[in-house]
Amino acid sequence: MPRLRTRAGVVRATAVLAIAGLVSAGCGSRVGDSGASATSCVDTSGSSVKIGFLNSLSGTMAISEKTVNDSLILAAEQINAGGGVLGKKLEVVTEDGASEPTIFAEKATKLISSNCVAAVFGGWTSSSRKAMLPVFEGANSLLFYPVQYEGLEASPNIFYTGATTNQQIVPALDYLKQKGVTSLFLVGSDYVFPRTANKEIKAYAKANGIEVKGEEYAPLGHTDFTTIVNKVRSAGAGAVFNTLNGDSNVAFFKEYRNAGLTAGAMPVVSVSIAEEEVGGIGVDNLVGQLTAWNYYQTIDTPRNKAFVADFKAKYGQNRVTSDPMEAAYTSLFLWKAIVEKAQSFKTDDVQNAAGGVSYDAPEGTVTVNGENHHIAKTALIGKVGPDGLIYTEWSSGAPVEPDPFLRSYDWAKGLTG
Amino acid sequence: MQALFSQLVAGLSLGSILLLAALGLALTFGQMGVINMAHGEFMMAGAYTAFVAQGFIADAGVSLLLAIPIGFLVGGVMGVILEATLIRRMYHRPLDTLLVTWGVALILQQAARDIFGAPNVDVRAPTWLSGSVNLGVAQVPAARLFILALAVAAVVGLSLLLKATPLGRRIRAVVQNRDLAETVGVSTRSTDRLTFFIGSGLAGIAGVALTLLGSTGPTLGTSYIVDAFLVVVAGGIGQIRGAVIAAFGLGLLQATFEYSTTASIAKVMVFVVVVVFLQIRPQGIFSVRTRSLA
Numbered sequence: 103m104p105r106l107r108t109r110a111g112v113v114r115a116t117a118v119l120a121i122a123g124l125v126s127a128g129c130g131s132r133v134g135d136s137g138a139s140a141t142s143c144v145d146t147s148g149s150s151v152k153i154g155f156l157n158s159l160s161g162t163m164a165i166s167e168k169t170v171n172d173s174l175i176l177a178a179e180q181i182n183a184g185g186g187v188l189g190k191k192l193e194v195v196t197e198d199g200a201s202e203p204t205i206f207a208e209k210a211t212k213l214i215s216s217n218c219v220a221a222v223f224g225g226w227t228s229s230s231r232k233a234m235l236p237v238f239e240g241a242n243s244l245l246f247y248p249v250q251y252e253g254l255e256a257s258p259n260i261f262y263t264g265a266t267t268n269q270q271i272v273p274a275l276d277y278l279k280q281k282g283v284t285s286l287f288l289v290g291s292d293y294v295f296p297r298t299a300n301k302e303i304k305a306y307a308k309a310n311g312i313e314v315k316g317e318e319y320a321p322l323g324h325t326d327f328t329t330i331v332n333k334v335r336s337a338g339a340g341a342v343f344n345t346l347n348g349d350s351n352v353a354f355f356k357e358y359r360n361a362g363l364t365a366g367a368m369p370v371v372s373v374s375i376a377e378e379e380v381g382g383i384g385v386d387n388l389v390g391q392l393t394a395w396n397y398y399q400t401i402d403t404p405r406n407k408a409f410v411a412d413f414k415a416k417y418g419q420n421r422v423t424s425d426p427m428e429a430a431y432t433s434l435f436l437w438k439a440i441v442e443k444a445q446s447f448k449t450d451d452v453q454n455a456a457g458g459v460s461y462d463a464p465e466g467t468v469t470v471n472g473e474n475h476h477i478a479k480t481a482l483i484g485k486v487g488p489d490g491l492i493y494t495e496w497s498s499g500a501p502v503e504p505d506p507f508l509r510s511y512d513w514a515k516g517l518t519g
Numbered sequence: 520m521q522a523l524f525s526q527l528v529a530g531l532s533l534g535s536i537l538l539l540a541a542l543g544l545a546l547t548f549g550q551m552g553v554i555n556m557a558h559g560e561f562m563m564a565g566a567y568t569a570f571v572a573q574g575f576i577a578d579a580g581v582s583l584l585l586a587i588p589i590g591f592l593v594g595g596v597m598g599v600i601l602e603a604t605l606i607r608r609m610y611h612r613p614l615d616t617l618l619v620t621w622g623v624a625l626i627l628q629q630a631a632r633d634i635f636g637a638p639n640v641d642v643r644a645p646t647w648l649s650g651s652v653n654l655g656v657a658q659v660p661a662a663r664l665f666i667l668a669l670a671v672a673a674v675v676g677l678s679l680l681l682k683a684t685p686l687g688r689r690i691r692a693v694v695q696n697r698d699l700a701e702t703v704g705v706s707t708r709s710t711d712r713l714t715f716f717i718g719s720g721l722a723g724i725a726g727v728a729l730t731l732l733g734s735t736g737p738t739l740g741t742s743y744i745v746d747a748f749l750v751v752v753a754g755g756i757g758q759i760r761g762a763v764i765a766a767f768g769l770g771l772l773q774a775t776f777e778y779s780t781t782a783s784i785a786k787v788m789v790f791v792v793v794v795v796f797l798q799i800r801p802q803g804i805f806s807v808r809t810r811s812l813a
Contacts, residue, residue, distance in 0.1 A: 128786070160629070161522050162738060163634070165637045165638050165639065165736070168637050184561065196751075283787070284698065286629050292573040292782070318781065318782070319781055319782065319783060320782045321740075321786060323738075323742050323780060323785050324782055325732070325733045325742050325743075326529075326533050326536070326773075328528075328529035328532060328533065328663075328774070329526065329529050329774055329778050330523075330777075330782065331780070332522065332529060334779070336521075336522055349639065349734045349735075349736060349738070349742075350731065352639065352641075352733050352734030353733040355732065355733065355792075356644075356731075356732055357660070357732070358649055359649065360649060360650065360660035360662055360663070361651060361658060361660060362650070362651050362658055378638060379638075381640070381641060382639030382640060382641055382734055382736070383636050383639075383641065383734070384641035384643065385641075386643065386649070416655075430799060481644075504578045
């Protein structure tokens with residue numbers, strides 16, 4: 103039988119080669135082949151105006167980005183119910199970025215030049231944003247990006263409604279220092295955000311007399327944390343700063359708890375775990391651990407209660423709201439406020455009018471910084487409760503001005519060039 | 520000293536997980552020569568079985584123990600369906616099988632996303648498996664001891680099946696010389712199907728075990744499939760003991776490299792070691808001597 107003949111050598115060699123090939127093709131990105139440049143063609147003559155939602159509805163990031171898409175849709179419905187923007191109804195064009203930076207760039211081009219949208223809302227990973235940036239700058243169109251990121255960027259064509267580092271990581275470090283923590287262990291996924299964030303954390307630690315006892319990176323999707331947790335335990339730091347992303351958090355926290363480490367003895371501060379992720383990691387594994395964000399579902403204001411109630415009414419009582427979802431929801435209302443101030447949908451008019459525009463968001467009042475297009479947000483340290491929600495433990499009290507290049511911090515000199 | 524022992528345990532534990540993931544493949548890929556890329560998705564199905572079982576039975580311990588046989592059945596039945604509908608038609612075309620089963624894997628992932636939702640789900644560990652056991656020199660998480668025991672049980676069970684049952688004899692006969700086995704009246708068709716059932720069922724068990732350590736989501740299988748193939752290839756096609764040695768060897772190597780360097784570098788170094796090893800011994804640690812003319 104030919105089957106036996108092929109088995110020994112050929113099958114083995116082709117199998118390994120082909121599997122490696124398929125797997126890397128599945129995860130890899132081919133930045134640079136995003137094609138022709140886009141030109142804007144916004145049409146505001148009719149009774150409606152088009153906007154684009156660009157989130158990953160398939161692929162590994164779909165878990166997170168679908169929730170952002172949900173809250174964007176809610177915001178669009180509410181704006182239309184209230185009469186639209188400048189009297190025009192919003193007509194939403196949704197595209198799937200498929201967790202692939204190149205596809206984000208392609209779909210952004212399509213939204214701008216064939217759908218003629220006035221603005222695009224979406225993106226999650228830094229690589230998707232970096233891939234879309236030249237598209238929006240080339241076509242002079244607008245992107246509203248709703249996720250906390252590593253800072254060190256300010257494009258006139260992007261509005262960043264998530265936190266930059268000085269609104270999330272720096273306050274978290276301030277909090278730990280205030281709590282008397284004198285040593286840290288850094289654990290992160292091996293890509294741009296954790297490595298950049300840890301560079302900043304180490305600079306902060308050095309200037310503030312905090313010892314960094316170790317720094318470990320796990321490949322994205324890493325599932326066995328025995329060794330890393332062993333290293334954390336033998337180092338015996340005062341707290342762990344966690345910049346792991348995605349599924350790795352589950353394996354890390356299960357291992358952390360199984361190894362007998364507790365939030366009381368060695369708390370973990372995470373910057374990528376929000377309400378949405380707590381359920382998947384398991385509340386039991388997370389109770390008492392800390393997070394750093396700008397919004398929690400439990401924020402006790404009438405504005406937030408209305409947002410949470412509206413969201414649950416539309417998507418189900420078991421759903422939760424999280425920081426990126428709130429930032430996306432807020433981004434649509436901010437765009438509306440800016441357009442109404444500018445009395446125009448044109449990119450240049452929106453850019454000129456943006457500075458100082460405020461919106462009473464579920465997280466509190468936010469204000470657009472006209473210079474770097476980030477927004478002033480209140481920093482909140484939260485603690486995971488037994489019900490899986492996150493409760494504010496500490497607040498910066500007032501909105502923190504965005505400083506993506508950390509220019510106002512002495513210790514950050516030399517980081518940003 | 521304590522760190523050394525902890526790392527030894529970490530290596531053994533990682534080895535037992537690799538072994539559970541690879542054992543089914545050692546049957547379907549090793550014995551039958553089928554490159555089944557959907558093997559990881561059978562693991563994912565096993566993991567979701569544990570999740571569903573927990574929905575019916577509140578006690579995490581009982582539902583986990585029940586999920587192991589049910590996971591075996593779920594994985595096995597999915598395997599048989601795949602074998603009967605697709606793989607059977609392309610036994611002579613390994614590359615086509617690879618692409619087709621890769622497609623099936625993607626379909627199964629999306630199906631899981633549609634059925635259980637995109638966010639990962641949490642399978643609660645029973646109280647007797649959370650926490651750790653003090654072995655004097657090191658604290659060993661109870662869940663990892665459980666998985667180690669499960670892996671050992673699976674290997675013993677599979678070896679007994681292959682060595683001491685009529686079915687096992689038929690499987691070995693078909694592996695060693697399909698034509699001759701057919702001539703003496705062994706039904707290769709039903710043997711293939713049963714082999715595939717057991718191999719896929721073992722993937723289901725691996726999936727149930729993985730819920731104790733990591734997250735249960737649609738892409739659970741993809742993180743293990745390459746490592747599982749690596750174990751089978753390094754161990755030697757068609758050999759259970761090869762898979763056992765390769766799994767623990769790779770587990771210990773990964774743990775050692777990871778402790779002295781970083782997780783990313785360790786992964787690369789393990790691959791380099793396997794590549795170099797296969798240069799010296801292309802047939803893997805053990806190889807089957809067959810009497811076929813191939």
